[in-house]
Structure formats: C-alpha cells, structure tokens
Amino acid sequence: MAAGYHIGAEGAIIDASTLSRTVELADIEEAYHRIKSEVVQTPCTPSEVFGELFGGHAWFKFENLQRTGSFKERGALNRILAIPAAERPNGVIAASAGNHAQGVAYHARRLGIEATIVMPERSPLVKVSSTERLGARVILHGAGYDAALKEAMRLREESGATFIHAFDDAHIIAGQGTIGLELLEQCPEMDVLVVPVGGGGLISGIAIAVKAARPEVRIVGVEAAAVPCALEARKTKERVMVPPGETIADGIAVRRVGEITHPLMEEWVDEIVAVGEEEIASAVLLLLEREKTVAEAAAAVTVAAVVGGHVSNLKGKNVVMLLSGGNIDVNLLSRIIDRGLINDGRMTRLDVLVQDRPGGLAALTARIAEKGANIVRLDHRRASEGLWLTEAEVEVLLETRGRSHVDELVAYLEESGYSVRRV
Numbered sequence: 001m002a003a004g005y006h007i008g009a010e011g012a013i014i015d016a017s018t019l020s021r022t023v024e025l026a027d028i029e030e031a032y033h034r035i036k037s038e039v040v041q042t043p044c045t046p047s048e049v050f051g052e053l054f055g056g057h058a059w060f061k062f063e064n065l066q067r068t069g070s071f072k073e074r075g076a077l078n079r080i081l082a083i084p085a086a087e088r089p090n091g092v093i094a095a096s097a098g099n100h101a102q103g104v105a106y107h108a109r110r111l112g113i114e115a116t117i118v119m120p121e122r123s124p125l126v127k128v129s130s131t132e133r134l135g136a137r138v139i140l141h142g143a144g145y146d147a148a149l150k151e152a153m154r155l156r157e158e159s160g161a162t163f164i165h166a167f168d169d170a171h172i173i174a175g176q177g178t179i180g181l182e183l184l185e186q187c188p189e190m191d192v193l194v195v196p197v198g199g200g201g202l203i204s205g206i207a208i209a210v211k212a213a214r215p216e217v218r219i220v221g222v223e224a225a226a227v228p229c230a231l232e233a234r235k236t237k238e239r240v241m242v243p244p245g246e247t248i249a250d251g252i253a254v255r256r257v258g259e260i261t262h263p264l265m266e267e268w269v270d271e272i273v274a275v276g277e278e279e280i281a282s283a284v285l286l287l288l289e290r291e292k293t294v295a296e297a298a299a300a301v302t303v304a305a306v307v308g309g310h311v312s313n314l315k316g317k318n319v320v321m322l323l324s325g326g327n328i329d330v331n332l333l334s335r336i337i338d339r340g341l342i343n344d345g346r347m348t349r350l351d352v353l354v355q356d357r358p359g360g361l362a363a364l365t366a367r368i369a370e371k372g373a374n375i376v377r378l379d380h381r382r383a384s385e386g387l388w389l390t391e392a393e394v395e396v397l398l399e400t401r402g403r404s405h406v407d408e409l410v411a412y413l414e415e416s417g418y419s420v421r422r423v
Contacts (some may be wrong), residue, residue, distance in 0.1 A: 023170050023264065025212040026100035027362055028177035028205060028288060031078045038107070039074050040066050043301040044186035044320065049290045052068060053307050055315040059187050063179065064295055065325030068134070068253075071176060071202060071324050072096075072166075073103030078175030079164050080107050088113050089327045091161040095119075095152035097145055097250045098127025099325050100166040105136035118152040120144050124250065124329040144244060146255060151391065167201030168258030177205025183320060184213050191317040194302040196324050197230045197272060198252035200261030206322075207268035218270050222305040224298075225274035230265065233257050234272050248332060249280055251298030251325060273311060278343075279304040284328070285340035296328040297336075345403030347376070349423035351396065352413065356392040364394060374399040395423065 042062045050058035053211045058074045063071040080092065091114035094104045101117040108115035115136040119128060134137050141151040145166075165172060183190065183206070193210060195203040203221045210217050223230050228243030233239050233256075241256045257265065265272075274358060275283075285298035286307065287293050295303075302321040305311050309321075341347035361380060368375060376395040384393045400406050406422075413420050 027174040031174040032178040056317045059320040068102040069327040070099035072099040075172035075175030076103035077107040077169040091159040094164040095149040101131040103135035109135035118148045166201030173205040177209045180206035180209025197223040198254040204264035220270040222301040249297040275304040299324040351421040353419040
C-alpha cells in the first residue's frame, strides 16, 4: 500500500493527511479559488409558491444545474487537483452510487487521468450510462455502497491508483463547502439552511463556511428514514452502522457517517431530521410541478422535510433548500408521477362490475364522461374469479380533478347500480 494511506473503519483507503487535521474555512476558500473556473456557480432563487406552503420565504440552491447534474463534482475536482503530478499516471478509483462517479469521471477525463468507478449493482441506469459516457471504466459490484467501497479498495491496492472517497476526505469536504461561500453572497438574509445528508461531506463543508460568517444561521440536515446513519450517530454520539434499508434516495443511502465528517457535523450542524419514502416521492413531484425543476430523490429530501413539517419554527423565515442533484432515472420518475397523481386524487383506478350484454360497457363509459373524468386505460375482463356468467369486470384508469371528484364519481356510479372497488 502506498505511503500516506491507511484503511478506514469501512475498509476504505483514506489519505492519512486528511485525518490529521480538521477542515477549516481557509481550506474551503482555497478550494473555491482552485475550482471556480471549472464548476458552475449555480443560482439561488426565491420561490413564492413554496414559501406559501410553510408560511415563510423559500429559496432554492440549484446544484442540479452542474454539468454532471450534481454538487459532487466540486469535491471531486478539488481532490483530483490535489494529486501530485507524479501519481496522476496511476489513475484514480472511486466507489459511488452515481453522482460522485460522474464528478470524478468528468474531471478526470478533462485532466487526462484514467478513472475506474465501482458502483453497486442496483445503481440507476442513468447514472451508470452517464459515468461510462464520461470516459470512466465502470465496475458493477455488490448490493450497496459498502460492498462497492470494499471492492474499490481491493482494486486500488492492485493498481496503485489514487482512491477518491465520496465524502470522508478533507479535500472533498472543502470542495463541497464552496456552496456555502456562494450562498453567503447569494442569500445573505437566510435564516435556515436545509441540506441533504448521506455520509456528511456536503453538509460538513457547507456548515463550516456558513457558520464562520453567519453563526446564527440554523443548519438542518435531512436523510432518508430508511437509512438514518447521521441521526443515529447524533443520538448515540458515535458512528454506528445502521441496517441496510430500501430507499429511492439512493444518493444518500449511506449506512455509516465518515470518520472526518462525524465530528464536523456534531460541531457545526444544528439539527438532523429524517423523512419517509412517500414524503420524498411527493417532494419530487411537487418540485416538478410547481418549481419546474427535476430533482433526484436524494435532493428532494430537503423539500420533504420543510413541507412535511419536520423542520420547526419556519414561519416568516428565509429558508434555503439545497437541491443537490437532478440525476433521476426516468422510469423511477414516471412511477413517482403516477403514484403522486393517485395519492392526490388526480388519477384513480376503479374496478367496476357491469352486465355483460351489448351496450353495457358503453353505458359505463358514458356515465364516467358525464362526471368529467377522462379514461386513460380500460381493461374489460370476463374470466375473473367470482364473476357470474352474465357479468364482466372493467378496470379503468382515470384522470380526475382531485379526491372530492373521485368520491363524487364513485357515489354516482354506485347510485347508478354499479358495484365499484377502488384499486
């Protein structure tokens, strides 16, 4: 193993120099000047619509507008630029569920450095294909991030490449902290800053930068309730490994916070909250509809926390929500949209029993039309279990105006003699 590296608690190879000191404002300022010409200074704009949802003033920081669709390239570039020239021909290697992979791949190719990325086998296809398009060699390994991390460590020992950790690295943290410097200029009136939390690199860097100038700003971290590693670390005062959990917020599905990031979060982050899967999905849809922006689930957790009431005392406050990325699989987005519409009552599925005779189906569709519902899909079945020979079952997928409209339609059909079941 190359000098200057050691094996961390998760089995990752970590540059020992990153553990010998904490990250300070000077490191973040240095990172800002180092990378500013090669990353996008993303906008931070107010949103009156979202402010009305919690009675305050909403702001969004759009890191989903970075070239690779995520904040991750800030830290990746800062780390790559810190590699000594003599070591660059050995290449770089990283483990990632997607966004860190793309950040490393993009800037490695731009700097003429070979990149190998180990990704979990269930990584979203859009992130895998995007990483490959950026010139990296992608290896799919393991069910989750931890397994991918161990494989990356093994490959690093074989190749001598520089390991670039996704979050537990001082250069990575400093690079992500440049977002905080931008926010101080873009929204000097901010009272509350809400940031997604995975391993802690993003929120640690941002918190250090913001608190140095505005210690009164309240900084809240948000993670998925299915994998609450930061919340458990705060409760127990130590880095615990939480059980694996299923979450659509794959970008923050980390089972244990970092060795470097944990004490930084304890010092600089005021609160940590967790949000559920349905809340995350609803937030993705809400952003798409009302803010006209695509956010991946790991980014939408900030909106889920604020709109869902997990962050208290926001009335009248200037609240900045960080949208950390927009790399969402289109198939998942489609399912989120469909499910969200059903939950809101703007789409509904009904099973209706009709008489299997000429005109029976036409009579049903006519009554649906009378109530202003639009048929998206219809399935007419005669062979369903439990039906009489004179009956047929019709499943209809309908566009509706909301829950009250669905209730009105169901009541009307039942009054007309139909047996109706909501699916």
